[in-house]
Amino acid sequence: MEDEYEWPTVTCDYSGWTHVPACDKKRVHEFAAMFLPRFYYVIFSLSLLGNGLVLFVVIKFERIRTVTNIFLLNLVGSNLILTFGLPFWAMYHQDGWTFGLPLCKLVGTANYVSFYSSVLFLTLLTIDRYLAVVHALAVSQHRKSCYAVVASGCVWLICGLAGVGPLLRYNVELDWEDTTKTLCTEKRDPSWKALDTYLHFAAFFLLPLVVVVYCYVRIIVTVLSTQINNKHRTLRIIFVILLLFFTCWTPYNIVQLVDHKMSLDCNDSIVYAGYVTHNITVLYFCINPVFYTFLGRKFQNYARTLVVGYAPCLKNHLSVAANSRSLSYRSPPSL
Template identity: 50%
Template sequence: MNDDDNYALFKDLYDAYNSTDPSYFDNETQLLCVPQAVNKFGARLIPVFYYTISLLSYLGNGLVLFIIYKFENLRTVTNIFLLNLVLSNLLFASSLPFLATYHLFEWIFGVALCKIVSSAYFIGFYSSILFLTLMTLDRYLAVVHAVAATKTRKKAHAITASVAVWCISIVASVKELVFKNVGKSPFNGLTCEESGYSKSTMERWRLVTYYQQFLLFFLLPLTVVMYCYISITIRILSTRMKEKCHTIKLIFVIIFTFFACWTPYNIVIFLRALLVTSKEEVLCSDWESLDYALYVTRNIAYLYCCISPVFYTFVGKKFQSHFRRLMAKNIPCLKRHMNTSSQSTRSTSAYEY
């Protein structure tokens, strides 16, 4: 076999190769970059992290769901948004055990589940971001425009907005249904990756995903969250609230946590988009550095996505009161140590300050 034949065989093997992150092969100059070290890093880190996030999500979101059902009015605007946020996070968490198993071994669940799990993953991820944004906007209306909000904060409006969020998330995730297929890799066995279309088509849609994630599911929500909470803070400072300092601290924690968890991941996404569109030669080491960064920052963002309902509700005094009542009812020995006052057991929001 001559050198040309050896090169052709070598090229065919790597053309067939699918990394755990399908966006790794982003241009011709990176065709022979093999992320073996990155894949090994991901195989050690991701399964444990995904199983942990999934468990925390089921426990935390399940607790929030139970307390809303037990103590709150499910038909109020804020609780409609909170309920949808919980459901979106449970949908997202339901995909993680499949992906953890995939990183440990290979894709053993078939073509249908490949498409369904990938879609559920992104639908839950995208919708949770948008529902967090809606909850922030609802809180802004209730505090800053309390009088006008009595006309705009209606159950029908909340249901319409929730349906719109689910529709946007499904449309943004339809690429997964179209492009994801089960294939055979000489290195990784059965894979659930994007395939079946030309490289240029896949690259264009990958760019759409990157910029969609950065602009629609990060920059826009971040702008809304910052504006709303700054306005709420200004409003609270102008009042005579007895616990305004406590409330402002909670607002600061919410803004800081949102920014700290989401910004690094989206910066990495943006840098990957720049590399894809770069006309200069991109070194394999550049892709490897971004892949390591993606693994770490993505897991931080996903963790926040899963625990956000617990985070948003536990800062509220009414939710804390509901939780203490629940604990006291099921653990009698704790009753004397807890304030189980029945005041304000029904409210318009389970996550008021």
């Protein structure tokens, strides 16, 4: 009888290994459930009011088929896409995701597309103002509405393609901390996460930021070299626009880069920073058309006209220009 073969014994020493527990995000989720729903409902109301007012004023008083108004209306539409998703996220942070997989993918992707398109439409509005102020004579015959329509179509195409990735990645799964709830989460492939993060950082933050800063610096130089009245007021408006764009959009992108670098760490501070900066960005994109329109005297006069029209008793307290309906963006833009 042949001797049975004896398999070699391998001994592993696990004494130097450290047990790494799963990240406990209970406190972070409790913070989100307490704070975010109220915040989203408030922003939803403010956004509907602000964007609705801008939309109503442009349609009532302005010629829609001008370059600036085409970009402005697309910006309002982009922000409303983000706005209509806020109630879903508010209920999600309260009770988990109860709307099924199709809405999870749709609302999650719409969040990305709205962010990206808002940034690009703000950039196009800035370029339009730059051309109208710095190169007013050279481009006056070339600022046609057809170009604005084509540019807007390109923006939606680019943002739609950028949203294909999130559309494929969003999924519904059980919450391992509370199996009675389901989550709508975006799962990224680690091998593609770095490329995706850096590509979006460059295309939708760094490039628009450089363009916006360059255009407004040139506008400032042009305004200072002319005999325009109220130069200081114009410069203050430009400063406010730049400050809002930089302070509201920059922190979110920086946190995204840091989160990519520390994705394997159980760092609650990064999660909290992500929540805070994301919601500052949501607030900015939902109400930025108000800043970009009603900082100008023309739109302020439109607002006074509306108030006086619906409340004649305030006529003696509000000054309204007699030719408010005749103003349009074909005249040099009132920054």
